[in-house]
Amino acid sequence: MTPRGPVIRAAGCVLWRRSPAGGGLEVAVIHRRKHGDWSLPKGKLEPGEKAREAAVREVLEETGMTCALGPELPTARYEVDGRPKEVRYWSAEATGGAFTRNREVDELLWLPPAAARSRLTYEKDKSLLGRFLATHPLA
Numbered sequence: 794m795t796p797r798g799p800v801i802r803a804a805g806c807v808l809w810r811r812s813p814a815g816g817g818l819e820v821a822v823i824h825r826r827k828h829g830d831w832s833l834p835k836g837k838l839e840p841g842e843k844a845r846e847a848a849v850r851e852v853l854e855e856t857g858m859t860c861a862l863g864p865e866l867p868t869a870r871y872e873v874d875g876r877p878k879e880v881r882y883w884s885a886e887a888t889g890g891a892f893t894r895n896r897e898v899d900e901l902l903w904l905p906p907a908a909a910r911s912r913l914t915y916e917k918d919k920s921l922l923g924r925f926l927a928t929h930p931l932a
Contacts, residue, residue, distance in 0.1 A: 797875040804848035805835025806885035807925040808860060810903065818931040820909040820922065821887070823855055824900035830914035833921065834898075835880055844881040852885060856901050857892045860885035867924055869917050884925055 863884035
């Protein structure tokens with residue numbers, strides 16, 4: 794099947810923080826009201842925007858958190874309405890901020906890795922979380 798348009802370019806993060814309870818980390822999962830799903834923060838690149846910039850911007854817009862990007866994670870490739878989509882991901886440590894409901898995201902949960910994996914809707918997000926955990930020293 795021939796794609797119905799140019800590649801949709803997007804970027805996002807596996808956003809994490811040190812657990813306030815100590816010992817380990819927590820991962821941010823977001824609920825997108827429009828799609829009724831639980832996913833990782835991500836979004837489309839704006840014209841002229843670099844993927845790293847978009848990843849940081851999308852985290853801030855969707856979660857209210859500032860972050861420090863870490864290593865790049867595997868890129869997700871899939872189709873949306875017959876168009877190819879490519880999402881570049883990074884590991885990102887939350888450095889500050891606070892969540893406020895917005896037009897895209899109505900809930901954010903900080904969960905231990907196993908609970909985050911169970912909550913995520915899509916296998917591609919679960920797989921990405923697994924790749925993140927396989928290389929993260931606190932996991």
